[in-house]
Amino acid sequence: MNNEHISARLAQFRPSHWAKDPVSAGFVRGVTRSQDILTVSLVLPFVDYRLETELQDLDADLCRLSGAGRVRWQLSQDVATLACANDAQAVPGVRNIIAVSSGKGGVGKSTTAVNLALALSRLGGRVGILDADVYGPSIPMMLGVADAKPESDDGKTMAPVPAHGIKANSIGFLVGAEDATVWRGPMASKALAQILRETRWGDLDYLVVDLPPGTGDIQITIAQQVPTTGALVVTTPQNVALADAVKGINMFQKVNIPVLGVVENMSYHQCSQCGHQEALFGEGGGLRVSSQHQVPLLGQLPLDASIGRQMDQGTPTLIAEPEGALANLYLNIAARVAAGLYFSGNIIPTRLYTRQV
Numbered sequence: 001m002n003n004e005h006i007s008a009r010l011a012q013f014r015p016s017h018w019a020k021d022p023v024s025a026g027f028v029r030g031v032t033r034s035q036d037i038l039t040v041s042l043v044l045p046f047v048d049y050r051l052e053t054e055l056q057d058l059d060a061d062l063c064r065l066s067g068a069g070r071v072r073w074q075l076s077q078d079v080a081t082l083a084c085a086n087d088a089q090a091v092p093g094v095r096n097i098i099a100v101s102s103g104k105g106g107v108g109k110s111t112t113a114v115n116l117a118l119a120l121s122r123l124g125g126r127v128g129i130l131d132a133d134v135y136g137p138s139i140p141m142m143l144g145v146a147d148a149k150p151e152s153d154d155g156k157t158m159a160p161v162p163a164h165g166i167k168a169n170s171i172g173f174l175v176g177a178e179d180a181t182v183w184r185g186p187m188a189s190k191a192l193a194q195i196l197r198e199t200r201w202g203d204l205d206y207l208v209v210d211l212p213p214g215t216g217d218i219q220i221t222i223a224q225q226v227p228t229t230g231a232l233v234v235t236t237p238q239n240v241a242l243a244d245a246v247k248g249i250n251m252f253q254k255v256n257i258p259v260l261g262v263v264e265n266m267s268y269h270q271c272s273q274c275g276h277q278e279a280l281f282g283e284g285g286g287l288r289v290s291s292q293h294q295v296p297l298l299g300q301l302p303l304d305a306s307i308g309r310q311m312d313q314g315t316p317t318l319i320a321e322p323e324g325a326l327a328n329l330y331l332n333i334a335a336r337v338a339a340g341l342y343f344s345g346n347i348i349p350t351r352l353y354t355r356q357v
């Protein structure tokens with residue numbers, strides 16, 4: 001068996017959203033042959049369980065090169081802890097924090113944050129979500145746990161609310177939605193810092209933080225108080241929303257938080273009868289912003305009544321139709337976010353924690 005040829009073939013495999021192939025990135029940990037089976041072990045430092053299926057495309061070539069009859073893929077994930085971009089104190093057990101923002105209200109930021117968190121969980125991660133949208137904490141409703149209350153046995157810390165396999169906390173669980181909206185800057189950001197640190201998140205690969213919309217002082221304060229690893233900006237294709245998205249990108253860049261990319265929501269409307277796609281709010285805006293500001297366009301989501309309806313019912317798209325085309329769009333975004341975060345970040349050595357996928 002010629003290991004060099006096998007390595008060369010593995011190195012040709014590179015999903016389009018990866019910055020490196022698995023060999024040069026150091027993900028391949030071993031190639032061994034025993035009798036008729038070629039075993040290839042990989043450890044992935046970010047989540048993407050779908051890789052297992054994609055790798056099977058290499059089976060025929062690897063069998064030919066090794067003379068084995070079949071290939072056994074041993075894939076495990078050990079999500080790397082990446083250095084956070086600011087000097088905020090780390091949250092124990094939480095490996096990476098992803099902030100979701102929008103320059104403008106109502107563009108679908110919370111919808112994207114919830115589906116992104118669920119998609120990261122589906123890809124194999126241990127995931128939490130912190131609803132930092134003090135102006136409209138909608139995540140309890142979106143996750144179908146509007147009446148839940150985080151429990152506290154010691155009066156000092158609280159257990160997050162479990163929902164659809166992820167852990168959630170929200171200012172909305174603790175005070176009525178109306179009360180939260182009257183809070184102003186310092187009070188709101190102080191309360192959030194407290195919620196972030198007093199929640200017993202346990203071990204999380206990713207904590208998604210849904211920021212309040214806008215690019216003012218409160219957003220900057222929160223982004224700086226939270227040990228953020230990277231941020232993404234949600235926008236719609238209208239010019240006015242795009243202009244605000246640019247402000248969002250600039251805000252993060254000013255405080256040195258890497259922008260993982262832009263998600264264009266309500267990009268087009270797809271007719272449920274004939275499948276015709278129509279760009280209701282203009283075309284190409286997200287792509288323009290992404291290329292002008294050198295940040296990736298992470299994905300485009302249609303304006304689809306089922307996304308809104310499923311959210312209102314507390315069963316987000318990823319849960320309501322896990323195998324559907326819309327869920328797949330969110331999974332693609334999550335895979336890009338996870339890989340983008342890893343390839344653009346600086347790794348902090350963590351205790352080795354390897355799980356079989």
Ligand SMILES: Nc1ncnc2c1ncn2[C@@H]1O[C@H](COP(=O)(O)OP(=O)(O)OP(=O)(O)O)[C@@H](O)[C@H]1O
Nearest residue numbers: 105106107108109110111136213302303304307308
């Ligand atoms: N792609 C979509 N297709 C259809 N409806 C959507 C889509 N994205 C979001 N919505 C709906 O649009 C409304 C606003 O979405 P959401 O609350 O996520 O926006 P937001 O940007 O977080 O708003 P705010 O920051 O002002 O709270 C919700 O009713 C949601 O269900």
